[in-house]
Amino acid sequence: MKGYAWSGAPRVSAPESTGGTLPRWESIAVEAVGHVIEFWGFKHNQGRVWALLYLRSTAMTATQLEEELGLSKGAVSMLVRDLERWGVVHRVRGPGSGAWRYRAETDLVKMVSRVIEERELAFLTRIRAELGEARRVAGAAVGVGRERMLRLERMNSLAQAAERAVKLFLRTARLDVRSMLDTFRAT
Secondary structure (H helix, E strand, O other): OOOOOOOOOOOOOOOOOOOOOOOOOHHHHHHHHHHHHHHHOOOOHHHHHHHHHHHHHEOOHHHHHHHHHHHOOOHHHHHHHHHHHHOOOOEEOOOOOEEEEEOOOOOOEEEEEEEHHHHHHHHHHHHHHHHHHHHHHHHHOOOOOHHHHHHHHHHHHHHHHHHHHHHHHHHOOOOOOHHHOOOOHHH
């Protein structure tokens, strides 16, 4: 996953333009969302497209997105296809024309939940299964000391607690990390 290096302070000078026709304030906001999305391992321009659609609160054509963001036709096509797959952009027909337009999903909890369910929960489930298998294999192996088994059990407990916390978040939109912290506190 590609990370974004955060300096701890906001950028003082944002570009006047990102190759498109955005006003400076909008450019700053769109770039900021692009950085967040890139930090999460997605494409920077996916964040920019979604942010512009969200800020404008109106459906836009691919041509409008190209012009406003300074992107190529091919780039916009790939970006909106990916964003549609994630459910964060929806394709709608323009009024009185056959042109497709794109609008942003505005339910932020719904968007984040979908990404967490498809990426983070699947990852945690796999890690929990691998640690469970390591525990099973270690339990059958000769010479694995009690202390090492206890540490492996703590790792497994942490993975289970993280998976439960994410599942709870997906059901309730509340994140409870107490059980994970309790695992760290255990000796």
